[in-house]
Amino acid sequence: MVTVQAKLIFEGSEDKQRVLDLMRRWSSCMRYAYKRLLEGHKRNELKKQLQGIFNLNSRYVDDAIMKAKSILTSCKERGENPKKVVFGGRQLFEKLQKRHINGKAYKKLQLKWQEKRKGNLYSRGDRSKKGNLNTRIEIDEDCTRLRINVGEREYVYARIQPGWKIKDGRYIDRNQLLEAISICGQPYSVQLKLKSGVVYAYFAIEEVFPQPAITRANGVIGIDTNAYPRHVAWVETDEHGQLLGYGRIPMPELESGSFEKKEYYRWQYAHMIVQMAKEKQKAIVIESLSIKDRGRREDFSGRRSRRIRHYFGYRSLLEKVKLLAKREGIEVIEVNPAYTSVIGMLKYAPQFMVSKDVASSYVIARRGLGLRDRIPHNYMMFLGRLDVNELEELKEYVRKVVKNTYVRKKQLREIGRVIKFLQSLESEAERLSVPLDGTSTGSRGKNHNLWQVLKVAVVTPLSPERVLRDLSVLKSLLVSGQVGKTYKGASSCFLGQGLWLSQIPPAGAGKA
Structure with missing residues (x-):
């Protein structure tokens, strides 16, 4: 209207x-x-x-x-x-x-x-x-x-x-x-x-919009909004989902100022995004946002949580992008944002050597094209070779390092659920052959998401005290199934993790 x-x-x-x-x-x-x-x-x-x-x-x-x-x-x-x-x-x-x-x-x-x-x-x-x-x-x-x-x-x-x-x-x-x-x-x-x-x-x-002339048939531009630091990460793909280019648009003007000032700059950034899509002749893929940043107590009461959501105005920005794109005849696709950051962090950030925000926008773009992201085989080999005792070691290790952090406690519960999942499998061969494509289905997967479990099992030992920004260390595991450099008889091999990780053989290694 x-x-x-x-x-x-x-x-x-x-x-x-x-x-x-x-x-x-x-x-x-x-x-x-x-x-x-x-x-x-x-x-x-x-x-x-x-x-x-x-x-x-x-x-x-x-x-x-x-x-x-x-x-x-x-x-x-x-x-x-x-x-x-x-x-x-x-x-x-x-x-x-x-x-x-x-x-x-x-x-x-x-x-x-x-x-x-x-x-x-x-x-x-x-x-x-x-x-x-x-x-x-x-x-x-x-x-x-x-x-x-x-x-x-x-x-x-x-x-x-x-x-x-x-x-x-x-x-x-x-x-x-x-x-x-x-x-x-x-x-x-x-x-x-x-x-x-x-x-x-x-x-x-009521405004009458023209029929979209620029559609996903030409490829898409995936948009990922990030409230801290305030910027928009974008990725350009072809119609098959192949990465063509990427970048980020910083938004320092949304840090402070009056509502009118921030609203003005949101319109300017929305014009910038739509103009880029028009020049590249690509559809736009955004998150179907009901982003719930709940703070530490999960009740939206965190002061930092409220401040970030108030000043950034991600919903207002994406609504403006949708409106301007419709006026220009550009197709706008909304996708479910669940686990886009986790998938981008574990799969595409080390693969293309990009930031996790750019990788997240790539996951959003692929979802807009109807493509699914499965867990890489070497990651599943990694999870499959962890027995129950090694997962218990991991759980105890993370508990000691970050026992007072709410987010980590939630991730510990995910590890506990995957222990039950592995116990339900009868043999190593069956563990490796189970099809897992993100959110597990069936009786084994109704209580946990293996992308989240994989994030805790792989990323937490590497950077237990803060969010990992440089994900290039995951490339060796993603490609070869091996993390770090192992030494015979060593009790630890990479950033403080215990014996459980040093004993994992590379993917494809035969049995002794």
Whole structure:
């Protein structure tokens, strides 16, 4: 939806008063309809009844019922009690109930609540009427006006004062938008609101996007958002998923500043990403974001977690990318972000010698093409050759090093689950032949994900105290199935791990 806000200037106080009276009656009609819907009345039953009670035409009444129904549905979806809805705002209402507020402050607060409660009017557009019948935009040589139906064939005209607006990160003239809305012949909705004695109008029209001309048939660009440090990693692939190029876009402007400043730069970065996809003739693949950075207690209460999510605005950035790409006719593919970082870290970062953020964007791009990422054979050889005692050693080792870290405790539980998984397999040959492609399926895999187990078993011994950034050390294991340089009789071979790792023979080695 494209929305344009504007201020209404009336020719006289009498015209303004007639519009305010219409807004008051419509608001009362909407509240009355809400109460009747709670009692189980139907729309057709209410429509004729409300026209007589509030002296409104059928279109206004129908819009009021529709608005009341949407509020009722929204309350039920949020799990709230619909009988406790406060029209005008619960927060303002509760402030008015506090006894320590009096005098001018109380009157100001009361006026604000009354305006939010009674100063509303909503009018839907109609395709058959080529716009909006009750509130119609009219373009004159001198100015743009809004014609408001206040009675039976009675109209009030108000001059629209739109000014300028930042749209998609660029300044545009709102008058041009209003003219385009009025002559396009598409239905547009108009909402009037009273704020501090001034009537504002909000014009909304549904945007029509062209059919995508740039699709995944030409290849894709995978986008991975990273809140800390703030940047976007991107990867370009062909239609078969082969890596063609990669890079990163740093975003230092999103570190601090006002909301308007950060919103402006989000639009600029979104334009940059879409322009790159347009030049390369590639579709865009993004994460289907409901990213939940829960903090240490997994309840979104961590101060650092809240600060990162607040300043970065990853969801807002990707929504802008989606919108701009649709306008340019570029296909946008959303994929499940689960385990993209882990797969990129273990599989593609050491293979292409890139950062884990770039590798994660490559996994996202491959998912957009419908490709699956299986665990490499040498990694499975590595897991398959660990017996139960060696996994217990690993578990005890990690527990001693990082016993107070929440994330590591979660990973320890994954190791415990894989112990049961290996115990359920009867022979070494069966361990190596089990097909594992990320998230395991069936009775053995319903309680754990082997990508996560592999991350703990391989990465944690290499870097137990901090996140591993340089993943080139994994290349020898990825290619040959062997980590580090082993020495006969040595008790440790690589960054402090115990005997369990030094005893692992390389992949393909025969039995003694």
